[in-house]
Amino acid sequence: MGKHTKTAGWGTPPEEALRVTVTGPIAAFDPSSTPGFTGDKDSGTALLSERGAVLADLQELLYANGRSGDHRSVLLVLQGMDTAGKGGIVRHVGGLVDPQGLTIRGFGKPTPEELSHDFLWRIHRALPPGGRIGIFDRSHYEDVLPVRVHNLIPKSEWEKRYEMINQFERDLVASGTTIIKCAMVVSKAEQKARLAERLERPDKHWKYNPGDIDERGFWDDYLEAYQAIFDRCDSDAAPWFLIPSDRKWFARLSICELLIHALKGLDLDWPKADFDVEAEKKRVAALTE
Amino acid sequence: MGKHTKTAGWGTPPEEALRVTVTGPIAAFDPSSTPGFTGDKDSGTALLSERGAVLADLQELLYANGRSGDHRSVLLVLQGMDTAGKGGIVRHVGGLVDPQGLTIRGFGKPTPEELSHDFLWRIHRALPPGGRIGIFDRSHYEDVLPVRVHNLIPKSEWEKRYEMINQFERDLVASGTTIIKCAMVVSKAEQKARLAERLERPDKHWKYNPGDIDERGFWDDYLEAYQAIFDRCDSDAAPWFLIPSDRKWFARLSICELLIHALKGLDLDWPKADFDVEAEKKRVAALTE
Numbered sequence: 231m232g233k234h235t236k237t238a239g240w241g242t243p244p245e246e247a248l249r250v251t252v253t254g255p256i257a258a259f260d261p262s263s264t265p266g267f268t269g270d271k272d273s274g275t276a277l278l279s280e281r282g283a284v285l286a287d288l289q290e291l292l293y294a295n296g297r298s299g300d301h302r303s304v305l306l307v308l309q310g311m312d313t314a315g316k317g318g319i320v321r322h323v324g325g326l327v328d329p330q331g332l333t334i335r336g337f338g339k340p341t342p343e344e345l346s347h348d349f350l351w352r353i354h355r356a357l358p359p360g361g362r363i364g365i366f367d368r369s370h371y372e373d374v375l376p377v378r379v380h381n382l383i384p385k386s387e388w389e390k391r392y393e394m395i396n397q398f399e400r401d402l403v404a405s406g407t408t409i410i411k412c413a414m415v416v417s418k419a420e421q422k423a424r425l426a427e428r429l430e431r432p433d434k435h436w437k438y439n440p441g442d443i444d445e446r447g448f449w450d451d452y453l454e455a456y457q458a459i460f461d462r463c464d465s466d467a468a469p470w471f472l473i474p475s476d477r478k479w480f481a482r483l484s485i486c487e488l489l490i491h492a493l494k495g496l497d498l499d500w501p502k503a504d505f506d507v508e509a510e511k512k513r514v515a516a517l518t519e
Numbered sequence: 520m521g522k523h524t525k526t527a528g529w530g531t532p533p534e535e536a537l538r539v540t541v542t543g544p545i546a547a548f549d550p551s552s553t554p555g556f557t558g559d560k561d562s563g564t565a566l567l568s569e570r571g572a573v574l575a576d577l578q579e580l581l582y583a584n585g586r587s588g589d590h591r592s593v594l595l596v597l598q599g600m601d602t603a604g605k606g607g608i609v610r611h612v613g614g615l616v617d618p619q620g621l622t623i624r625g626f627g628k629p630t631p632e633e634l635s636h637d638f639l640w641r642i643h644r645a646l647p648p649g650g651r652i653g654i655f656d657r658s659h660y661e662d663v664l665p666v667r668v669h670n671l672i673p674k675s676e677w678e679k680r681y682e683m684i685n686q687f688e689r690d691l692v693a694s695g696t697t698i699i700k701c702a703m704v705v706s707k708a709e710q711k712a713r714l715a716e717r718l719e720r721p722d723k724h725w726k727y728n729p730g731d732i733d734e735r736g737f738w739d740d741y742l743e744a745y746q747a748i749f750d751r752c753d754s755d756a757a758p759w760f761l762i763p764s765d766r767k768w769f770a771r772l773s774i775c776e777l778l779i780h781a782l783k784g785l786d787l788d789w790p791k792a793d794f795d796v797e798a799e800k801k802r803v804a805a806l807t808e
Contacts, residue, residue, distance in 0.1 A: 324618045440794050500724065518707075519707045
């Protein structure tokens with residue numbers, strides 16, 4: 231962080247402008263803002279397709295290194311209110327790269343087997359192998375978000391989890407995983423509009439969950455629970471970003487840029503051949519067709 | 520199979536033209552041919568991008584149904600000589616759809632744990648859940664291809680596997696999986712050119728494996744082993760297709776069409792809401808912003 235590298239279209243690069251230490255508290259955050267970005271929707275959309283190609287090249291580089299024994303990986307953690315667009319990020323940002331290089335995991339309500347283990351058990355099992363970009367659609371932070379809001383376990387228990395999460399993420403980073411944590415924020419007005427659209431269109435009914443309205447009743451409690459993870463689980467090694475998500479194009483562009491920044495930070499080069507290139511060229515030249 | 524539905528650009532639709540019962544033996548097959556297709560590279564490339572959108576829509580429909588409890592899935596099995604382009608299919612055909620709806624698995628040399636189980640153990644564990652398109656980059660057929668060519672186990676053992684595979688696939692189909700099996704075929708000349716290119720370009724060195732040249736020495740044995748799986752493991756319920764792969768655009772277009780055909784065969788509709796739509800509309804309308 232802190233390196234002022236110029237990113238096209240951005241006055242302040244997203245890894246700075248969107249960091250929770252810069253955006254200020256979530257309760258006062260404008261989900262329709264575009265912090266750091268100097269363009270409009272058209273230029274943002276055009277930029278995303280251009281930057282998508284950059285992301286795809288970097289992802290191939292990461293994958294190539296993984297195949298050659300490099301254990302490093304990138305983990306994108308997506309959290310956000312219902313309808314914030316986590317699935318859209320998987321589809322439209324994940325969709326920019328070779329699907330072979332992605333490890334996508336969603337974390338819903340824990341299964342009985344998952345509940346019989348500690349809360350990080352299912353997370354460990356879902357981590358991306360070396361060379362991959364992992365995307366978590368929800369994550370271990372669920373265990374201090376709905377779990378805290380609804381007191382699904384005693385406060386004395388969930389209170390301990392922040393430090394357990396920090397320890398877990400420190401270990402992950404130490405073993406070569408670059409972590410990017412994004413909290414996608416929609417306004418109440420936009421959420422209402424998206425819920426209404428899901429009901430209007432029969433091809434979107436499957437995305438509608440009546441429980442989302444019940445959860446909306448806990449809006450302020452969620453803001454408080456989110457603020458707690460930013461206050462207690464943000465670090466330079468495992469930073470949290472606030473992604474304003476009323477404008478889908480901006481959320482996608484931001485997260486694409488955060489991934490590019492993370493991958494560039496690995497300073498990757500094409501892996502060196504572990505065979506004698508000249509000798510192999512001769513072998514191939516001698517092949518009969 | 521056998522229904523003559525018109526597929527744009529195709530005189531004979533690929534699910535017929537490329538079926539191993541129609542193409543004739545692999546040893547006489549032309550890997551640079553474009554059976555059934557009436558267009559050229561430009562029209563094929565344009566068609567792929569158009570048909571990609573159709574595939575993406577059908578995949579979303581499958582995913583939506585999976586989320587609503589439908590256990591059906593589609594499994595694309597990719598086999599092929601080295602450099603035939605299996606990875607390119609994952610990237611360029613898999614890349615046409617939402618990566619969330621894909622379950623991609625590669626099968627390399629079995630690990631000691633995998634070897635301690637029967638050969639189908641690792642395959643079972645990798646099957647796509649309901650609502651997903653699974654892509655196998657190599658598969659259980661490895662156990663009757665290199666295993667047979669190199670007699671890694673006694674003939675009396677691998678001989679039994681054809682029927683075990685048939686039984687396994689029958690069970691899979693009965694439980695709701697649509698299976699498409701594609702053998703990608705390159706010519707010896709094209710393979711030589713691709714190997715040479717991997718050596719020329721340092722950004723492709725990681726894809727080069729000196730062992731590929733050794734395997735090339737067993738070309739005719741592989742053709743025989745492939746012909747055996749077509750002769751013994753092709754059925755209407757789990758058909759084998761020969762994909763001519765000297766022209767990458769044609770291989771991609773063909774497999775995209777085969778997936779579309781499989782998904783259309785499921786005759787899917789958007790899942791019905793399991794809640795009272797009108798009541799929910801009222802709840803949403805009453806929400807304060």
